[in-house]
């Protein structure tokens with residue numbers, strides 16, 4: 001019995017650790033600061049997401065009216081800036097393209113991005129969205145450092161321009177300049193990843209707010225409970 005338990009335990013450990021290996025895959029990930037309470041950053045990220053990602057991907061767990069509330073926007077502002085005319089404020093963030101068309105065009109259906117920030121991690125996303133590079137062997141003309149042979153085109157090429165992979169140094173260098181500097185592009189991607197972290201776990205905002213009250217409650221409770229405990233035990237010591 002003991003050996004069976006031991007075997008199961010070892011098996012479990014190796015499964016989890018091999019998954020960790022698979023997600024990082026030896027690639028160096030750049031780190032990004034995430035703050036889902038920063039509404040200005042979330043608003044900028046939402047705009048990029050809606051303009052450049054929602055045409056192919058959906059975020060089917062996210063409703064527009066919930067997003068309005070969490071991002072500090074009115075329903076009207078969201079309707080005007082972040083939604084297609086045909087959508088209603090209570091709708092989820094679905095996609096214009098039909099799944100079977102997408103499959104035909106890209107060979108794969110673009111996955112739903114509702115929880116990608118959790119499955120891949122925010123550092124991975126930050127790295128992925130900044131490391132598309134020219135690869136003439138690919139139909140899309142680009143490849144990606146974090147996701148080899150990815151079926152997604154470099155959709156933000158206008159902003160970032162094109163990078164080329166220097167085989168000798170292993171670094172990505174600018175091939176064609178985009179409309180943004182590297183710093184501006186990194187900041188835009190950080191906001192986008194922040195937004196994706198938010199849609200991965202929207203109730204976290206409420207939880208963070210609640211946590212403050214819980215801590216305050218515990219503190220006040222302690223102020224009451226401690227003198228009480230002392231009073232109760234006074235005669236026993």
Ligand code: HEC
Pocket residue numbers: 048049052053054055056057106108109110111113116119120125128129149150151152153155156192
């Ligand atoms: C033209 C369509 C298209 C657009 C626009 C697009 N993507 Fe993609 N994306 C894809 C396809 C197709 C895949 C699947 C690639 C594969 O599996 O090879 C993908 C994959 C991904 C993945 C990997 C998901 C995973 O865990 O495997 C992420 C993350 C992603 N896209 C994020 C984005 C973001 C963020 C944007 C907006 C800046 C965006 N995409 C815009 C088509 C698109």
